Amino acid sequence: EAGVAQSPRYKIIEKRQSVAFWCNPISGHATLYWYQQILGQGPKLLIQFQNNGVVDDSQLPKDRFSAERLKGVDSTLKIQPAKLEDSAVYLCASSLGGVRGGRELFFGEGSRLTVL
Amino acid sequence: GIQVEQSPPDLILQEGANSTLRCNFSDSVNNLQWFHQNPWGQLINLFYIPSGTKQNGRLSATTVATERYSLLYISSSQTTDSGVYFCAARGDSGAGSYQLTFGKGTKLSVIP
Numbered sequence: 438e439a440g441v442a443q444s445p446r447y448k449i450i451e452k453r454q455s456v457a458f459w460c461n462p463i464s465g466h467a468t469l470y471w472y473q474q475i476l477g478q479g480p481k482l483l484i485q486f487q488n489n490g491v492v493d494d495s496q497l498p499k500d501r502f503s504a505e506r507l508k509g510v511d512s513t514l515k516i517q518p519a520k521l522e523d524s525a526v527y528l529c530a531s532s533l534g535g536v537r538g539g540r541e542l543f544f545g546e547g548s549r550l551t552v553l
Numbered sequence: 554g555i556q557v558e559q560s561p562p563d564l565i566l567q568e569g570a571n572s573t574l575r576c577n578f579s580d581s582v583n584n585l586q587w588f589h590q591n592p593w594g595q596l597i598n599l600f601y602i603p604s605g606t607k608q609n610g611r612l613s614a615t616t617v618a619t620e621r622y623s624l625l626y627i628s629s630s631q632t633t634d635s636g637v638y639f640c641a642a643r644g645d646s647g648a649g650s651y652q653l654t655f656g657k658g659t660k661l662s663v664i665p
Contacts, residue, residue, distance in 0.1 A: 470653075479639055479655030480596070493651045526594050541586060541601040542641075542653055547594050 439463065441545035443529050449551045455517035458548045462510070462531030469506055470542065471514050472528040480528055486512065516550075524552045555580045555644035559656035566630045566663050574625040574659045576640030584643035584653060585616055587625050591636050599625070599638075630663045637661070 442461040450456050462469050468487050472480035483502065485493040488509040497504070501520070506512040516523055526547040534540030556579035566572055578585070587599040600607050600614040602623065607614055611630075616623040627634055637658040643651070 474594075479641075479657050481655070482652045485651060528596065530596075540584065541598065543598060544588075544596040549594065 441529055441531055441543055443527075443545035443548050445548060446546065447549050447551075449553065450519055451553050452521055453518040455515065456519060456550060457516075458514045458527050458529075458550075460512045460514070460529030460545060462512075462529070463543055466531035466533055466543075467509070468532045468534065468540070469512050470530040470532075471504055471512070472530065472544075474526045474528055474547070476525070483514070483527075519550075519552045521552050524550055526550070554652060555582070555642055555654050557640060557642050557654050557656040559638075559640050559659050561659060562657065563660045564662070566661065568630060568632060568663055568665050570630050570663075571626070571628045572630060572661070574627070574638055574640075574661075576623040576625070576642075576656060578621050578623075578640075578642045578644075580621070580644040580646070582618065582621075582642045583645045584641075585623055586641050586653070587614055587623070588639045588641065589634075589636050590639060590658070596639065627661075630661075632663045632665060635661055635663045 471483045474480040483497045484504045486506040489506045504514045528547045530542045530544045532540040532542045558577045585603045588596040602616045604618045611628045613626045639658045641653045641655045643653045
């Protein structure tokens with residue numbers, strides 16, 4: 438079974454530029470998550486989708502970050518304009534089950550962003 | 554939302570030694586997972602264990618949900634066990650209960 442796919446693996450941009458990350462979850466997984474992991478810290482949830490609807494985006498900086506999940510499968514996370522503090526690894530995860538279900542999350546390899 | 558605390562923050566072991574990592578959480582949970590983050594940054598699932606005990610080779614985990622803690626045991630450690638171990642939990646009720654919240658991790662270094 439294929440795992441969670443993410444691209445690009447690495448991206449270097451200058452501040453105020455824009456960047457987009459793509460995620461393809463495990464086939465059949467209804468719930469998709471984007472996490473941000475800053476060096477030395479644990480991952481922090483940015484946004485959670487159930488199919489193509491948003492169920493939690495309380496920690497998403499909406500003035501610069503946006504995400505969508507068209508057709509309830511692939512998802513894109515965009516940052517525009519980027520700031521230095523956005524340098525981090527962006528992790529996508531997916532799980533079977535409903536929003537509050539106790540379902541195991543599986544993570545992709547992550548997309549490492551460096552903002553200069 | 555739920556609070557997740559891990560200890561110790563850092564651990565250095567001689568190869569072959571055993572260790573116990575602890576995760577305390579502040580609320581009842583419907584999801585608790587242990588992950589190993591490898592040097593390339595990927596989070597590898599170790600255990601999905603909201604309650605009970607599981608074993609996988611040299612690793613085992615126990616969650617005592619009523620007392621709000623989980624333990625990860627590593628026996629006969631190897632250098633390949635090095636990395637950061639994260640505990641993550643999803644609370645059963647209250648605000649933020651949709652989120653799988655991570656602790657700050659335990660950084661394990663196994664030396665030959």
